[in-house]
Amino acid sequence: MRWMWIDRVIALEPGRRLVAVKNVSLAEEHLHDHFPADGRGAALPVMPASLIIEGMAQTAGILVGHAGRFAEKVILAKIGKAEIDRDAGPGMTLRYTATLERIDTLGASTTGVVELMDHAAPGTAFAEIGRIDMMFSHIDRNMAGTEFPEHNFVFSEGFRTLLRSSGIEAEF
Protein backbone atom coordinates (compact mmCIF):
# COMPACT_ATOMS: atom_id res chain seq x y z
CA MET A 1 0.00 0.00 0.00
CA ARG A 2 0.95 3.60 -0.48
CA TRP A 3 0.69 6.03 2.42
CA MET A 4 -1.82 8.60 1.18
CA TRP A 5 -5.00 8.55 3.27
CA ILE A 6 -6.81 11.52 1.79
CA ASP A 7 -7.73 11.89 -1.88
CA ARG A 8 -8.55 15.58 -2.17
CA VAL A 9 -8.58 18.74 -0.11
CA ILE A 10 -11.97 20.39 -0.62
CA ALA A 11 -11.63 23.48 1.61
CA LEU A 12 -8.82 25.35 3.30
CA GLU A 13 -9.08 28.35 5.59
CA PRO A 14 -5.37 28.93 6.33
CA GLY A 15 -4.48 28.67 10.01
CA ARG A 16 -8.05 27.70 10.90
CA ARG A 17 -9.67 24.75 9.14
CA LEU A 18 -9.04 22.14 6.45
CA VAL A 19 -11.54 19.70 4.93
CA ALA A 20 -10.51 16.61 2.94
CA VAL A 21 -12.21 13.52 1.54
CA LYS A 22 -11.18 9.87 1.22
CA ASN A 23 -12.97 7.39 -1.04
CA VAL A 24 -13.15 3.81 0.21
CA SER A 25 -12.75 1.29 -2.63
CA LEU A 26 -12.49 -2.47 -3.04
CA ALA A 27 -9.41 -1.73 -5.16
CA GLU A 28 -7.57 -1.15 -1.85
CA GLU A 29 -5.73 -4.33 -1.04
CA HIS A 30 -5.88 -4.13 2.73
CA LEU A 31 -9.70 -4.21 2.73
CA HIS A 32 -9.53 -7.83 1.58
CA ASP A 33 -7.69 -8.72 4.78
CA HIS A 34 -10.00 -6.66 6.98
CA PHE A 35 -12.00 -8.94 7.03
CA PRO A 36 -11.67 -11.99 4.74
CA ALA A 37 -14.19 -14.84 4.51
CA ASP A 38 -13.51 -17.30 7.32
CA GLY A 39 -15.25 -19.59 9.78
CA ARG A 40 -17.24 -16.62 11.09
CA GLY A 41 -18.85 -15.82 7.76
CA ALA A 42 -18.47 -14.10 4.41
CA ALA A 43 -15.83 -11.45 3.69
CA LEU A 44 -16.64 -8.10 5.31
CA PRO A 45 -14.43 -5.32 3.95
CA VAL A 46 -14.32 -2.24 6.21
CA MET A 47 -11.67 0.46 6.44
CA PRO A 48 -9.49 -0.08 9.52
CA ALA A 49 -10.14 2.71 12.03
CA SER A 50 -6.39 3.07 12.55
CA LEU A 51 -6.25 4.32 8.94
CA ILE A 52 -9.22 6.65 9.56
CA ILE A 53 -7.12 8.16 12.35
CA GLU A 54 -4.26 8.51 9.84
CA GLY A 55 -6.66 10.27 7.42
CA MET A 56 -7.36 12.82 10.13
CA ALA A 57 -3.64 13.06 10.95
CA GLN A 58 -2.89 13.90 7.30
CA THR A 59 -5.79 16.40 7.11
CA ALA A 60 -4.78 18.11 10.35
CA GLY A 61 -1.05 17.77 9.58
CA ILE A 62 -1.41 19.67 6.29
CA LEU A 63 -3.40 22.38 8.11
CA VAL A 64 -0.60 22.70 10.70
CA GLY A 65 2.16 22.54 8.07
CA HIS A 66 0.46 25.11 5.86
CA ALA A 67 0.08 27.50 8.83
CA GLY A 68 3.88 27.42 9.20
CA ARG A 69 4.57 27.69 5.44
CA PHE A 70 5.76 24.04 5.51
CA ALA A 71 9.00 25.06 7.21
CA GLU A 72 8.53 22.58 10.09
CA LYS A 73 8.51 18.78 10.08
CA VAL A 74 5.10 18.10 11.59
CA ILE A 75 4.79 14.71 13.34
CA LEU A 76 1.87 13.15 15.22
CA ALA A 77 2.80 13.22 18.92
CA LYS A 78 -0.40 12.41 20.80
CA ILE A 79 -3.99 11.32 20.27
CA GLY A 80 -5.91 12.83 23.15
CA LYS A 81 -9.15 11.22 22.08
CA ALA A 82 -10.45 9.34 19.06
CA GLU A 83 -13.97 7.96 18.80
CA ILE A 84 -15.18 6.20 15.67
CA ASP A 85 -18.71 4.90 16.01
CA ARG A 86 -19.49 3.56 12.52
CA ASP A 87 -17.51 1.69 9.87
CA ALA A 88 -16.71 2.72 6.30
CA GLY A 89 -17.05 0.15 3.53
CA PRO A 90 -16.45 0.16 -0.25
CA GLY A 91 -18.65 2.72 -2.04
CA MET A 92 -18.57 5.10 0.91
CA THR A 93 -16.72 8.40 1.29
CA LEU A 94 -15.11 9.78 4.43
CA ARG A 95 -14.90 13.51 5.05
CA TYR A 96 -12.39 14.88 7.54
CA THR A 97 -12.67 18.39 8.99
CA ALA A 98 -9.69 19.49 11.08
CA THR A 99 -9.68 22.68 13.14
CA LEU A 100 -6.50 24.28 14.44
CA GLU A 101 -6.87 25.01 18.17
CA ARG A 102 -3.32 26.12 19.02
CA ILE A 103 0.03 26.49 17.28
CA ASP A 104 3.41 27.65 18.58
CA THR A 105 7.09 26.98 17.88
CA LEU A 106 7.00 23.51 19.52
CA GLY A 107 3.88 22.16 17.85
CA ALA A 108 0.12 22.36 17.48
CA SER A 109 -3.21 20.96 18.69
CA THR A 110 -6.17 20.15 16.48
CA THR A 111 -9.72 18.92 16.86
CA GLY A 112 -11.43 16.96 14.14
CA VAL A 113 -14.76 15.61 12.94
CA VAL A 114 -15.13 12.48 10.78
CA GLU A 115 -18.19 12.14 8.57
CA LEU A 116 -19.36 9.31 6.34
CA MET A 117 -21.47 9.22 3.19
CA ASP A 118 -22.79 6.09 1.52
CA HIS A 119 -23.38 6.37 -2.23
CA ALA A 120 -25.95 3.58 -2.00
CA ALA A 121 -28.00 5.21 0.79
CA PRO A 122 -30.99 7.43 0.05
CA GLY A 123 -30.12 11.12 0.22
CA THR A 124 -26.35 10.45 0.15
CA ALA A 125 -25.65 13.01 2.86
CA PHE A 126 -22.59 13.09 5.13
CA ALA A 127 -23.31 12.12 8.74
CA GLU A 128 -20.91 12.47 11.67
CA ILE A 129 -19.37 9.17 12.78
CA GLY A 130 -16.48 10.28 14.95
CA ARG A 131 -14.23 12.85 16.56
CA ILE A 132 -10.43 12.86 16.77
CA ASP A 133 -8.30 15.30 18.79
CA MET A 134 -4.54 15.32 18.23
CA MET A 135 -1.28 17.00 19.08
CA PHE A 136 1.57 17.47 16.64
CA SER A 137 5.24 18.11 17.28
CA HIS A 138 7.64 20.22 15.24
CA ILE A 139 10.29 17.53 15.64
CA ASP A 140 13.40 19.56 14.90
CA ARG A 141 12.53 21.64 17.98
CA ASN A 142 11.59 18.77 20.28
CA MET A 143 13.69 15.66 19.84
CA ALA A 144 16.93 16.89 21.32
CA GLY A 145 19.96 14.91 20.27
CA THR A 146 18.16 13.22 17.41
CA GLU A 147 19.31 14.27 13.97
CA PHE A 148 16.91 14.30 11.09
CA PRO A 149 17.53 14.81 7.37
CA GLU A 150 17.48 18.46 6.40
CA HIS A 151 14.81 18.15 3.71
CA ASN A 152 11.21 18.27 4.89
CA PHE A 153 10.43 14.58 4.37
CA VAL A 154 6.99 15.00 5.97
CA PHE A 155 5.61 17.23 3.22
CA SER A 156 6.94 15.43 0.20
CA GLU A 157 5.95 15.09 -3.44
CA GLY A 158 2.79 13.13 -2.59
CA PHE A 159 1.35 16.02 -0.60
CA ARG A 160 2.47 18.56 -3.18
CA THR A 161 0.60 16.61 -5.84
CA LEU A 162 -2.44 16.36 -3.57
CA LEU A 163 -2.56 20.11 -2.96
CA ARG A 164 -1.88 20.94 -6.60
CA SER A 165 -4.63 18.61 -7.83
CA SER A 166 -6.97 20.12 -5.22
CA GLY A 167 -6.35 23.56 -6.73
CA ILE A 168 -4.51 24.88 -3.68
CA GLU A 169 -1.52 27.14 -4.18
CA ALA A 170 1.18 26.29 -1.68
CA GLU A 171 4.89 27.00 -1.61
CA PHE A 172 7.17 24.39 -0.10
Place this chain on the structure above:
Amino acid sequence: MRFDLVDAVLEISADRIVAVKQVTAAEEYLGDHFPGFPVLPGVMMIEAMVQAARRLLERREAGGRLVLGGVRGLKYGGMVRPGDALRVEVALAGEAGGVFEFKGAGTVVKPGGASAPDAGRNAVAGRFSLRPIRLGVG
Protein backbone atom coordinates in the same frame (compact mmCIF):
# COMPACT_ATOMS: atom_id res chain seq x y z
CA MET B 1 0.18 -5.39 1.14
CA ARG B 2 -1.32 -7.89 3.52
CA PHE B 3 -2.82 -6.15 6.53
CA ASP B 4 -0.95 -8.25 9.10
CA LEU B 5 0.66 -6.21 11.86
CA VAL B 6 1.51 -9.09 14.20
CA ASP B 7 4.48 -11.24 13.16
CA ALA B 8 4.89 -13.28 16.33
CA VAL B 9 3.16 -13.82 19.65
CA LEU B 10 5.72 -14.06 22.46
CA GLU B 11 3.42 -14.48 25.45
CA ILE B 12 -0.30 -14.91 25.86
CA SER B 13 -2.53 -15.42 28.88
CA ALA B 14 -6.22 -14.82 29.60
CA ASP B 15 -5.91 -11.04 29.78
CA ARG B 16 -2.47 -10.10 28.44
CA ILE B 17 -0.53 -10.59 25.20
CA VAL B 18 2.98 -9.68 24.06
CA ALA B 19 3.54 -9.59 20.30
CA VAL B 20 6.09 -8.37 17.79
CA LYS B 21 5.75 -6.38 14.59
CA GLN B 22 8.90 -6.57 12.50
CA VAL B 23 9.66 -3.46 10.47
CA THR B 24 11.31 -4.05 7.11
CA ALA B 25 12.27 -1.84 4.17
CA ALA B 26 10.33 -4.29 1.96
CA GLU B 27 7.08 -2.71 3.21
CA GLU B 28 5.93 -0.40 0.45
CA TYR B 29 4.23 2.27 2.57
CA LEU B 30 7.52 3.05 4.33
CA GLY B 31 8.62 4.63 1.03
CA ASP B 32 5.96 7.29 1.57
CA HIS B 33 6.39 7.52 5.34
CA PHE B 34 8.71 9.16 4.86
CA PRO B 35 10.69 9.61 1.62
CA GLY B 36 14.34 9.31 2.65
CA PHE B 37 13.36 8.74 6.29
CA PRO B 38 11.39 5.49 6.69
CA VAL B 39 9.72 4.98 10.09
CA LEU B 40 6.73 2.90 11.18
CA PRO B 41 3.66 5.19 11.08
CA GLY B 42 2.18 5.83 14.53
CA VAL B 43 -1.23 4.52 13.49
CA MET B 44 0.39 1.23 12.44
CA MET B 45 1.58 0.93 16.06
CA ILE B 46 -2.08 1.28 17.06
CA GLU B 47 -3.05 -1.32 14.44
CA ALA B 48 -0.42 -3.75 15.80
CA MET B 49 -1.94 -3.34 19.27
CA VAL B 50 -5.47 -3.79 17.87
CA GLN B 51 -4.49 -7.00 16.08
CA ALA B 52 -2.75 -8.30 19.20
CA ALA B 53 -5.88 -7.49 21.23
CA ARG B 54 -8.00 -9.41 18.72
CA ARG B 55 -5.74 -12.45 19.15
CA LEU B 56 -6.21 -12.18 22.90
CA LEU B 57 -10.01 -12.11 22.54
CA GLU B 58 -9.97 -15.02 20.12
CA ARG B 59 -8.86 -17.18 23.02
CA ARG B 60 -12.05 -16.17 24.78
CA GLU B 61 -14.03 -16.78 21.57
CA ALA B 62 -15.03 -13.12 21.64
CA GLY B 63 -12.52 -11.93 19.06
CA GLY B 64 -12.83 -12.13 15.33
CA ARG B 65 -14.45 -9.13 13.79
CA LEU B 66 -14.24 -6.58 16.52
CA VAL B 67 -12.88 -3.23 15.31
CA LEU B 68 -11.15 -0.24 16.84
CA GLY B 69 -13.79 2.12 18.24
CA GLY B 70 -11.78 4.51 20.37
CA VAL B 71 -8.37 5.71 21.53
CA ARG B 72 -7.63 7.64 24.73
CA GLY B 73 -4.51 9.45 25.93
CA LEU B 74 -2.15 7.83 23.44
CA LYS B 75 1.39 9.22 23.36
CA TYR B 76 4.22 8.56 20.95
CA GLY B 77 7.91 8.34 21.84
CA GLY B 78 10.80 6.73 19.97
CA MET B 79 10.67 5.94 16.27
CA VAL B 80 10.80 2.42 14.82
CA ARG B 81 12.95 2.03 11.69
CA PRO B 82 13.53 -0.78 9.19
CA GLY B 83 15.64 -3.41 10.97
CA ASP B 84 13.97 -2.61 14.29
CA ALA B 85 10.89 -4.29 15.68
CA LEU B 86 8.00 -3.01 17.74
CA ARG B 87 7.25 -5.11 20.82
CA VAL B 88 3.65 -4.51 21.88
CA GLU B 89 2.15 -5.44 25.21
CA VAL B 90 -1.63 -5.30 25.46
CA ALA B 91 -3.73 -5.94 28.56
CA LEU B 92 -7.49 -6.31 28.79
CA ALA B 93 -8.76 -3.63 31.17
CA GLY B 94 -12.50 -4.27 31.09
CA GLU B 95 -15.61 -5.15 29.12
CA ALA B 96 -19.06 -3.60 29.00
CA GLY B 97 -21.86 -4.18 26.52
CA GLY B 98 -19.70 -5.97 23.98
CA VAL B 99 -17.03 -3.23 24.03
CA PHE B 100 -13.59 -4.30 25.24
CA GLU B 101 -11.17 -1.79 26.80
CA PHE B 102 -7.42 -2.29 26.58
CA LYS B 103 -4.24 -0.73 27.84
CA GLY B 104 -1.38 -0.97 25.36
CA ALA B 105 2.27 -0.04 25.05
CA GLY B 106 4.99 -0.57 22.48
CA THR B 107 8.75 -0.51 22.84
CA VAL B 108 11.57 -0.42 20.28
CA VAL B 109 13.57 -3.62 19.74
CA LYS B 110 16.97 -3.01 18.11
CA PRO B 111 18.91 -5.54 16.03
CA GLY B 112 21.94 -4.74 18.17
CA GLY B 113 20.19 -6.12 21.23
CA ALA B 114 19.19 -4.64 24.56
CA SER B 115 22.42 -2.64 24.93
CA ALA B 116 21.98 -0.79 21.60
CA PRO B 117 21.12 2.94 21.81
CA ASP B 118 17.34 3.46 21.96
CA ALA B 119 16.70 -0.26 22.65
CA GLY B 120 13.70 -0.65 24.93
CA ARG B 121 12.67 2.93 24.35
CA ASN B 122 8.98 3.60 24.63
CA ALA B 123 7.41 4.09 21.18
CA VAL B 124 3.71 4.27 22.06
CA ALA B 125 1.44 4.02 25.10
CA GLY B 126 -2.25 4.56 25.61
CA ARG B 127 -5.72 3.07 25.90
CA PHE B 128 -8.04 1.82 23.18
CA SER B 129 -11.28 -0.08 22.75
CA LEU B 130 -12.68 -2.68 20.37
CA ARG B 131 -16.37 -2.81 19.43
CA PRO B 132 -18.59 -4.80 17.04
CA ILE B 133 -18.74 -3.64 13.39
CA ARG B 134 -21.45 -1.11 12.51
CA LEU B 135 -21.30 -0.60 8.75
CA GLY B 136 -22.51 2.65 7.18
CA VAL B 137 -24.59 5.48 8.57
CA GLY B 138 -28.09 3.99 8.31
